[in-house]
Amino acid sequence: DTAVSQTPKYLVTQMGNDKSIKCEQNLGHDTMYWYKQDSKKFLKIMFSYNNKELIINETVPNRFSPKSPDKAHLNLHINSLELGDSAVYFCASSQDRGTSGYTFGSGTRLTVV
Amino acid sequence: AQKVTQAQTEISVVEKEDVTLDCVYETRDTTYYLFWYKQPPSGELVFLIRRNSFDEQNEISGRYSWNFQKSTSSFNFTITASQVVDSAVYFCALGSYTGANSKLTFGKGITLSVRP
Numbered sequence: 435d436t437a438v439s440q441t442p443k444y445l446v447t448q449m450g451n452d453k454s455i456k457c458e459q460n461l462g463h464d465t466m467y468w469y470k471q472d473s474k475k476f477l478k479i480m481f482s483y484n485n486k487e488l489i490i491n492e493t494v495p496n497r498f499s500p501k502s503p504d505k506a507h508l509n510l511h512i513n514s515l516e517l518g519d520s521a522v523y524f525c526a527s528s529q530d531r532g533t534s535g536y537t538f539g540s541g542t543r544l545t546v547v
Numbered sequence: 548a549q550k551v552t553q554a555q556t557e558i559s560v561v562e563k564e565d566v567t568l569d570c571v572y573e574t575r576d577t578t579y580y581l582f583w584y585k586q587p588p589s590g591e592l593v594f595l596i597r598r599n600s601f602d603e604q605n606e607i608s609g610r611y612s613w614n615f616q617k618s619t620s621s622f623n624f625t626i627t628a629s630q631v632v633d634s635a636v637y638f639c640a641l642g643s644y645t646g647a648n649s650k651l652t653f654g655k656g657i658t659l660s661v662r663p
Contacts, residue, residue, distance in 0.1 A: 465649065475586075475636055477653040490648055524592065531649035532642050533580060533599075538592040 570639030
């Protein structure tokens with residue numbers, strides 16, 4: 435059983451489209467995150483949710499909207515995709531505010547053409 | 548503000564050489580955690596180690612060892628007798644916990660190439 439699973443693994447889409455990435459964790463963790471890895475491999479947090487409540491929103495354009503229907507799921511919806519949104523998006527989860535560590539999904543490679 | 552500096556960007560070694568990856572961090576928190584992750588060419592992030600700020604004991608796990616020095620705000624990672632399978636990008640990260648916020652701040656990563 436995959437602990438943190440993301441779908442899809444690859445996503446190729448045209449500029450201007452709207453797309454979603456789904457994330458599910460089966461670890462019983464109370465906090466979930468989205469991180470973005472750019473073309474230079476730099477990883478930066480975008481959002482975190484704790485028990486379905488938005489905790490961190492790191493100056494991400496409002497075209498990005500996370501949604502957490504329950505504490506096991508955190509989806510990322512992106513409107514009006516731009517070329518600069520091309521990146522790898524990682525979902526992660528943690529318990530105890532991360533003091534026990536973070537578990538990452540395998541990433542979703544988004545390519546906007 | 549949290550900051551992690553990995554000054555080395557790319558390192559190339561020949562198999563069986565030892566290699567040390569440097570990590571320097573900045574934080575005003577008294578309680579924090581430090582992590583190392585490996586990202587092989589397949590792209591996933593593989594957890595290697597977590598160390599809390601109160602535990603300065605060095606750790607060894609097989610060919611891997613970590614040296615945490617609070618006095619110099621460093622958490623360096625050494626691979627002994629490197630192997631081709633060690634080729635990857637290695638990230639050092641700082642875990643910060645402010646109220647309900649918790650997040651990882653990553654360094655820019657070090658690309659390690661181990662040549663046969």
